[in-house]
Amino acid sequence: MQIHAVHGDITEQxxxxxxxxxxxxxxxxxxxxxxxxxxxxxxxxxxxxERFPDGLATGDAGWTVAGDLPARWVIHTVGPNRHAGQTDRGLLVSCYRRCLEVADELGAASVAFPLISAGVYGWPKQDAVAAAVETLRSTPTRVREARIVAFDAPTYALVDAALSPTG
Known part of the structure; x- marks a missing residue:
């Protein structure tokens, strides 16, 4: 799978x-x-x-239609909220792994990821980037392209550096 850093808006991917x-x-x-x-x-x-009347557990993922987005599907995942005491990195890793499993079930060849839990949920950005890159690189999948979409330039620089051959 090819993994790319993208500086932009995930809703436009x-x-x-x-x-x-x-x-x-x-x-x-x-x-x-x-x-x-x-x-x-x-x-x-x-x-x-309709699909999630009781919501979704932290670390899990599921899909819905994408509505007016340019994508075909939305894969929803619930990252750990460090501010609420959810500090188990395994939950964050599970988000990326489960998203790839759902993408495989759907037959999705290309998937755009945000940096899960690195915003209001307070996961340290450097570790959030490392968890994303490590998990996407090590999880077997039929997805051919994964994009990690960063809304701001500093986050993009972190992701891009982690994806570089020396990162």
């Missing part, structure tokens, strides 16, 4: 699936979650309500 860093309730929120729900429109929320 033309891929088979975009990953949403969701909350447990699966009803929209702030950050990436809010942006995906706004850009995808009401179809994303309606499908979340």
């Amino acid at each position: 033309q891929v088979d699936a975009v990953v949403n860093a969701a909350n447990n309730a699966m009803r929209g929120g702030g950050g990436v979650d809010g942006a995906i729900h706004r850009a995808g429109g009401p179809a994303v929320l309606a499908d979340c309500i």
Whole structure:
């Protein structure tokens, strides 16, 4: 699988699936979650309500339609919230692994990932990048292209450096 760093807006990525860093309730929120729900429109929320009436566990993933997004699917995953005491790195690794498993179930060849848990959930960015890159590189998958999409330049620089041959 090819892994690329992208500086941009995840809601504008033309891929088979975009990953949403969701909350447990699966009803929209702030950050990436809010942006995906706004850009995808009401179809994303309606499908979340239908598919996930009880929400989703931390570290797990599931899919919905993408609504008005240029992607075909949204793969929702719930990252660990360090501010709530969820400090097990295994939960963060599980998010990336489960997203790839869901992508394989869907037949998605290209997937755009945000940096899961590195925003309002307080995971240290350097470790969030390392967890993303290590897990994407080591997880067997039929996905051919993974993008780690960074909204701001400093985060993009961290991801790009981690993906470099010497990173």
